[in-house]
Amino acid sequence: MACRMDDPVFSWNTRVSIPKGYAVSPDQMKIIYCLFGEANLVQEGTDISIITWGAMVQQSIDAVNSFSLDDGL
Numbered sequence: 390m391a392c393r394m395d396d397p398v399f400s401w402n403t404r405v406s407i408p409k410g411y412a413v414s415p416d417q418m419k420i421i422y423c424l425f426g427e428a429n430l431v432q433e434g435t436d437i438s439i440i441t442w443g444a445m446v447q448q449s450i451d452a453v454n455s456f457s458l459d460d461g462l
Contacts, residue, residue: 431446432453439449 428440432450434453437453440451441449
């Protein structure tokens with residue numbers, strides 16, 4: 390994670406938030422700029438909202454994709 394700004398920045402990364410080898414989506418390999426106060430929409434839906442960052446993004450996508458219409462989502 391990097392931040393481009395003139396002010397001091399504090400970043401606290403836990404082991405879970407550091408990308409692992411399972412995050413292999415080609416889209417994740419490109420540099421994405423996100424302004425403070427804004428977010429990147431990864432997948433649009435109407436049933437639930439998941440707000441996350443780092444390595445948990447791919448795990449969240451995998452979890453959503455594991456649900457079926459029979460699960461009620």
